[in-house]
Amino acid sequence: MSTNGSPSTQPVVLCGPSGVGKSTLIKRLFADEPDSFGFSVSHTTRSPRQGETEGVSYHYVTREAFEKLIAEGAFLEYAQFGGNYYGTSAKAVKDVSEPDPQTGKQKRALLDIDTQGVKLIKANHAYLNPLFIFIAPPSIGDLRKRLEGRGTETEDSITKRLAMAASELGYAREGNHDVIVLNDDVDRAYKIFKSAIDGKLEGKGDELPVEEEEERQLRQ
Numbered sequence: 290m291s292t293n294g295s296p297s298t299q300p301v302v303l304c305g306p307s308g309v310g311k312s313t314l315i316k317r318l319f320a321d322e323p324d325s326f327g328f329s330v331s332h333t334t335r336s337p338r339q340g341e342t343e344g345v346s347y348h349y350v351t352r353e354a355f356e357k358l359i360a361e362g363a364f365l366e367y368a369q370f371g372g373n374y375y376g377t378s379a380k381a382v383k384d385v386s387e388p389d390p391q392t393g394k395q396k397r398a399l400l401d402i403d404t405q406g407v408k409l410i411k412a413n414h415a416y417l418n419p420l421f422i423f424i425a426p427p428s429i430g431d432l433r434k435r436l437e438g439r440g441t442e443t444e445d446s447i448t449k450r451l452a453m454a455a456s457e458l459g460y461a462r463e464g465n466h467d468v469i470v471l472n473d474d475v476d477r478a479y480k481i482f483k484s485a486i487d488g489k490l491e492g493k494g495d496e497l498p499v500e501e502e503e504e505r506q507l508r509q
């Protein structure tokens with residue numbers, strides 16, 4: 290496994306197909322270690338809502354300022370929803386691991402991003418030096434069952450997510466991640482995930498599911 294960076298502050302990038310169980314593993318990690326990890330503060334062009342604080346809830350910026358940041362390549366990912374921009378900047382990720390001015394405590398940034406975001410970090414923000422962890426499904430068929438079971442997606446959305454899943458698995462097969470975690474049994478997967486982020490995993494973790502099986506199940 291990768292030995293780059295200090296395990297105490299090295300950002301952790303979690304990626305993998307929609308429905309594979311990333312949120313499930315992140316929830317467990319936060320329950321296990323509530324003070325060790327943090328999410329980066331996103332930028333947005335929407336106005337602050339009551340109770341929200343600049344720099345805590347979001348970094349609130351104008352459209353012009355947001356577009357300037359896009360042009361500068363500042364964002365690892367960004368998107369528009371409801372007429373507003375939202376984005377994660379590389380600086381916001383780095384800021385998570387800065388010592389808190391009051392307590393001196395440092396947190397590790399945890400990111401849940403798609404393959405596009407992983408490519409952007411590798412191409413433009415390599416200095417972040419994260420631990421890239423790919424969460425893999427036992428099969429595309431299992432992924433379908435999980436997305437159906439979660440009850441949050443339409444059939445059309447499930448079909449799109451499964452097609453995306455195949456391309457994300459393809460990118461993982463090229464060896465672009467430091468660690469592979471097969472989320473077959475969630476307790477077993479969490480153990481591998483936790484030992485990887487604690488720097489205690491020997492090797493690269495699990496094997497990816499076989500490609501032929503995937504294609505067969507996609508055709509079904």
Ligand SMILES: Nc1ncnc2c1ncn2[C@@H]1O[C@H](COP(=O)(O)OP(=O)(O)OP(=O)(O)O)[C@@H](O)[C@H]1O
Binds near residue numbers: 307310312314438474
């Ligand atoms: N090992 C597992 N076995 C069976 N079901 C699981 C397992 N891990 C997670 N699930 C279930 O699969 C569904 C999808 O999990 P989750 O929402 O964590 O995925 P996700 O990767 O965060 O998806 P998205 O990227 O769409 O947010 C949930 O209903 C979850 O309870």
